[in-house]
Amino acid sequence: MAERSTRVGRRPRAAVVAGREVVVWRAGDGAAVVMDRFCPHQGAALELGRVVDGALRCVFHHWRFDGEGTCVAAPATRRVPHGASARVHPSWEGLGYVWTWVGSAAPEYPPPDFPHLDRRSPAHRRYRFAFDTNATARRVLENGFDVPHFPVVHGIAGDLRLTWDAEVDKHTIGTRITTDSITLPAPLDRRPGGLGRLCLHLRSTPSYQVLTFELNDRPVAHELLAVTPVAQGRTTMHGWTVMPRSGGLLGSAPVFWGYRLQHWWGTRADLRIYRDATETDGSINTSDDEGVLRFRQFHRRWTGGGRGTGQPVRRGEGGTVSRRGWDEAQDV
Structure with missing residues (x-):
């Protein structure tokens, strides 16, 4: 953006x-x-x-x-x-x-579809977020696919399982990270036995992703995360979090503010790591790195071989197009 x-x-x-x-x-x-x-x-x-x-x-x-x-x-x-x-x-x-869309003359995939902000959608609470980081745009986006970092960095315990969505289109990759019993770090979770079943549904393009968090099969939060690579090794990550208003504890204001605090705390923990991290040659991996490795392969299809990166950009120059070009690109 x-x-x-x-x-x-x-x-x-x-x-x-x-x-x-x-x-x-x-x-x-x-x-x-x-x-x-x-x-x-x-x-x-x-x-x-x-x-x-x-x-x-x-x-x-x-x-x-x-x-x-x-x-x-x-x-x-x-x-x-x-x-x-x-x-x-x-x-x-x-x-x-x-x-x-900068670089090529026409967009190669559409802008995000995030209906949860629509005024006609069910009542909700929402907040906008923005963070600057030294990480690359790819590293920011692949973070959600990095299953082993959830218990280590964020204290989210449970038998986390990764299930891939069938490919819907060439510009999106999707997965579900699930566990039958999730436990959050104190003081966010004091309930014995954990909070219940968790499912994180993550759908990502090379420049933005939409996440849905479900607890016991009930949507708790929807998130739109977009990345703007503003310089070499510097990225702005920003977007929206939307939480449905509904009866019961999960739709209450205290849960909204608790989730927002946890989101801020968790993001700051990632940013602290990004600040001094460097790129490796990618040769040392384990089977638990499947999510990150598959996302990198997907992302490379756009950043390598003439494809673009970021918002997204294509190597090489295209011609001048009108600002209506996104609507006119019907073949993405």
């Missing part, structure tokens, strides 16, 4: 997505635009400009670019050069964010 929707307005904002510098702004029709940061004329930073008559005006020579990237005015020159344009990346606005 490029930016939170509430932070995108008529004043352009600079951002970095998958190592690419962009500028995010709103055109005259209110649509969010994600454009290369520097003016194609003389390279001025476009966030120093302003939106005039629905187009982004460069501060240097007042060239103006519309939401499609076309130069619509160049007052300091006799005529607008033929074909003058700034590169616009496909974008989609939803779930409180502006999402973008």
